[in-house]
Amino acid sequence: MIKKEKFNESGLIKYIEKAGLETQSFNKNLIVESIGDDCAVIEDKKKILLSSDNITENVHFSLDLYDFQEIGKKSLLVNLSDIAAMGGIPRFFLLSLFIPPYLCTSDIKSLIKGVIEEAKKYKVSLIGGNISSASELSVSITIIGDCEGAGIKRFGSKKGDAVYVSGEIGNSWMAFYLNSNKDFIFKNKPGLKASDKKFITDFINKYKLPKPRINLGRKLYTKKLAGSLTDISDGIYKDIFNVAGKGCGCRINVEDIPVNDGLKKIADILNIKNYMDDVISFGEDYELLWTFGREYTAGEIAELENSCGTNIKKIGLIDEKNAKLTLIKGGKVFMPEDHTFRHI
Amino acid sequence: MIKKEKFNESGLIKYIEKAGLETQSFNKNLIVESIGDDCAVIEDKKKILLSSDNITENVHFSLDLYDFQEIGKKSLLVNLSDIAAMGGIPRFFLLSLFIPPYLCTSDIKSLIKGVIEEAKKYKVSLIGGNISSASELSVSITIIGDCEGAGIKRFGSKKGDAVYVSGEIGNSWMAFYLNSNKDFIFKNKPGLKASDKKFITDFINKYKLPKPRINLGRKLYTKKLAGSLTDISDGIYKDIFNVAGKGCGCRINVEDIPVNDGLKKIADILNIKNYMDDVISFGEDYELLWTFGREYTAGEIAELENSCGTNIKKIGLIDEKNAKLTLIKGGKVFMPEDHTFRHI
Numbered sequence: 211m212i213k214k215e216k217f218n219e220s221g222l223i224k225y226i227e228k229a230g231l232e233t234q235s236f237n238k239n240l241i242v243e244s245i246g247d248d249c250a251v252i253e254d255k256k257k258i259l260l261s262s263d264n265i266t267e268n269v270h271f272s273l274d275l276y277d278f279q280e281i282g283k284k285s286l287l288v289n290l291s292d293i294a295a296m297g298g299i300p301r302f303f304l305l306s307l308f309i310p311p312y313l314c315t316s317d318i319k320s321l322i323k324g325v326i327e328e329a330k331k332y333k334v335s336l337i338g339g340n341i342s343s344a345s346e347l348s349v350s351i352t353i354i355g356d357c358e359g360a361g362i363k364r365f366g367s368k369k370g371d372a373v374y375v376s377g378e379i380g381n382s383w384m385a386f387y388l389n390s391n392k393d394f395i396f397k398n399k400p401g402l403k404a405s406d407k408k409f410i411t412d413f414i415n416k417y418k419l420p421k422p423r424i425n426l427g428r429k430l431y432t433k434k435l436a437g438s439l440t441d442i443s444d445g446i447y448k449d450i451f452n453v454a455g456k457g458c459g460c461r462i463n464v465e466d467i468p469v470n471d472g473l474k475k476i477a478d479i480l481n482i483k484n485y486m487d488d489v490i491s492f493g494e495d496y497e498l499l500w501t502f503g504r505e506y507t508a509g510e511i512a513e514l515e516n517s518c519g520t521n522i523k524k525i526g527l528i529d530e531k532n533a534k535l536t537l538i539k540g541g542k543v544f545m546p547e548d549h550t551f552r553h554i
Numbered sequence: 555m556i557k558k559e560k561f562n563e564s565g566l567i568k569y570i571e572k573a574g575l576e577t578q579s580f581n582k583n584l585i586v587e588s589i590g591d592d593c594a595v596i597e598d599k600k601k602i603l604l605s606s607d608n609i610t611e612n613v614h615f616s617l618d619l620y621d622f623q624e625i626g627k628k629s630l631l632v633n634l635s636d637i638a639a640m641g642g643i644p645r646f647f648l649l650s651l652f653i654p655p656y657l658c659t660s661d662i663k664s665l666i667k668g669v670i671e672e673a674k675k676y677k678v679s680l681i682g683g684n685i686s687s688a689s690e691l692s693v694s695i696t697i698i699g700d701c702e703g704a705g706i707k708r709f710g711s712k713k714g715d716a717v718y719v720s721g722e723i724g725n726s727w728m729a730f731y732l733n734s735n736k737d738f739i740f741k742n743k744p745g746l747k748a749s750d751k752k753f754i755t756d757f758i759n760k761y762k763l764p765k766p767r768i769n770l771g772r773k774l775y776t777k778k779l780a781g782s783l784t785d786i787s788d789g790i791y792k793d794i795f796n797v798a799g800k801g802c803g804c805r806i807n808v809e810d811i812p813v814n815d816g817l818k819k820i821a822d823i824l825n826i827k828n829y830m831d832d833v834i835s836f837g838e839d840y841e842l843l844w845t846f847g848r849e850y851t852a853g854e855i856a857e858l859e860n861s862c863g864t865n866i867k868k869i870g871l872i873d874e875k876n877a878k879l880t881l882i883k884g885g886k887v888f889m890p891e892d893h894t895f896r897h898i
Contacts, residue, residue: 242601242704243704243705243707246708247640247705247707247708248605248636248637248639248640248708248783248784248785249603249604249605249636249637249639249640249642249697249699249705250603250604250605251601251602251603251604251640251701251704251705252601252602252604253601253602254602255599257586257595257596257597258595258596258597258598258602259593259594259595260593260594260595260596260646260648260681260682260696260698261592261593261594261648261682262606262648262650262682262683262684262694262696263684264650264652264684264686264694266652266686266687266688268689269686269687269688270686292592292593293592293593295592295593296591296592296593296595298593302604304604304605304606304696306606306608306694308608308610308652308692337604338604338605338606339606340606340607340608342608342610342613342614342692343610343613344610344613344690344692345612345689345690346688346689346690348652348686348688348692350606350608350650350694352604352606352648352696353593354604355593357595360586360587360595361587361591361593361595363587363591364590364591364592439592440592441592
């Protein structure tokens, strides 16, 4: 114990307790004991899903590009996505804050506000956590959900299964890319119109934070419409191996990967030719990626899309090529030139 | 996503998965899905206890004073203590590692070995977690336990309740104090015999790591022998207010606080006169602190001590003095001179 907290620890705990109260009503009948004791206590007859993930300064975000409220939001959203990727219902979370000396109390409160705002949106209850001094900002969350059964596993696909994704892929990459390079682009890109600049700024704001696909995950689970399921955190290029079953690989049509029209427009304006390399490899989209034993009917697709508020798209097929991803573009095998992050 | 992990992330995950396997058998019938999917899945009809705590470099430990295995051990032990402080049974945990660039793979493996060694000792199963780069080492654990009921709460005491502690208080302080100052003491303290040096070294090794009082917590819960219960992480001086009920305070006889004979001997050798100040305020003992509506009988004490492998001691009484701790020494009110950490 070398600890001497720089911030007012007990004051902050009280603030978090009070903020957490606003989320207690969501799962009232499942919460026995919340923040304030040595442990939180819950009671849930269903199966319990547990996952933890953190976002850390200069690894997952930088303070130049995210405000504190956004950092708070993102920390919960990426965790919610893990519950979506099982087909479960998110219920509770524990919040661990690592607070560096250069943060002031209002920064931390903004961060907590961001967390609570998303918690309310997704009806998850803050039931515990801890605070620690640290040399850099990090937010670590344990998310707890439940499910009638064991949820939809990874690696459950077999040869011939159709591969689906939700939403659009690559928006998170493009938003990050633009956000990181906005000042440079606005200053150095000749012929950039005011309307282009607005388009770029709007794109960043719209896609800065992920949207965990809770409703879609639930639907896939309850309607038994997925054989294996994960979320895209590291990019299709890598995450596909989380759904491909033992001895299997995958064949993906690059042209079928759903890409936002705005992304294409910006890639055109900024002359980014090989944007698909980043679209498939950057990750952080937190869209769902899953397989099913047959192609969906048009009716099934329409029903899923309408009820879950997101497009879904078949992008390929599971094949028997062990641990191999074959990308197809224009009928030919496509090799991405570069799938590591590039600056402009 | 600025992330580019310096360590071999997938190799390390495989290592953790394999190490975790050694802990899977303990709660086999409660684990549906373990490490390797988007979430772990458990199934437990009892009430579920959840808590998270972290230990961070230069806040809770320094790399000069702890080896990596000890850091791993400590990270789990402090979390187990939170389950003990509810009277529950620890079952599972999620392990989040924040890994700085100056650690090599063997350091991280030593740390994980330490975690797993304690996990085996306390029969808890590693079911998930995550790894992240960071600028300093931190280990964050979410511990999950269960209990037939809601466990023993804090703040449940009333006027006249007897206050008890387990084990000995202050060993963690003295071990830390000696460890931090050993080189200086050995060099500068005149007349220190070889046997004194050995005594000091043995003391450090014996009390460097806490012993979570799981068995005692369970016994207090199942035998209904505690009205309120917590563990001592911040020192009796502060933690007493976690057991004192609403409108209540506490009166503690300083002479009744159980202090290790070796600690007293070392305080004598090193001429630390006001050692009780640190004993009550340093914390990190992770002994249990609880109240009960009456004094235990001699038979009850003997039964608790024998079955749980630790001494227990009545140290005071809950009074009606709202949020006030009155310390008594030699029949008089005792004011600690200094209860912040001092170097020699």
